[in-house]
Amino acid sequence: MRVMVLVKATETSEAGVMPTSELLEAMGAFNDQLSAAGILRDGGGLKPTSKGKRVAFDGEGRTVIDGPFSETGELVAGFWIWEVKDLEEAVAWVKRCPNPMPGPSEIEIRPFYEEADFA
Structure with a gap:
């Protein structure tokens, strides 16, 4: 099962504040x-x-709208695409993830549609 794992934006990420070197190192280790x-x-x-x-x-x-966009909690700051056996495995991996933001944050897991869904 393929899932997209979405790191939700925060006021800090929308302000363009870069992660600390410690967080970058921790996220790099998690990606490894x-x-x-x-x-x-x-x-x-x-x-x-x-x-x-x-x-x-x-x-x-068609209308082009320039950012920034409001509703920070509905915006995405980053993503992964994972291949897992089920949603429970994805949740287990997300629980191991370092907090991706300096304060409270959320990560959303969304399954992709697969060919079998359209049969």
Whole structure:
């Protein structure tokens, strides 16, 4: 089962505050564990939404919206794509993850649709 693991943005990440060297080292070690276990497929950190854009669709119309975007708790600061046997395994790995932010934070796990879902 493939899952996307989403690190939710915080006010700190949206302000562009870079992680400490200790956190970068801890996250690097965690990524090494994921790789060694054969779970990690991809991952990365995202720049704040002030550096991004959105495209809104309405019928044939397209509107480009410049960041930053509000609702910090609904924004994504980083992601992984993992191959796990089930959601319980993904949850177990997330529980081992260092806190990705300097304060309270959340990580969301979302399964990908697989071909069998459309049969």
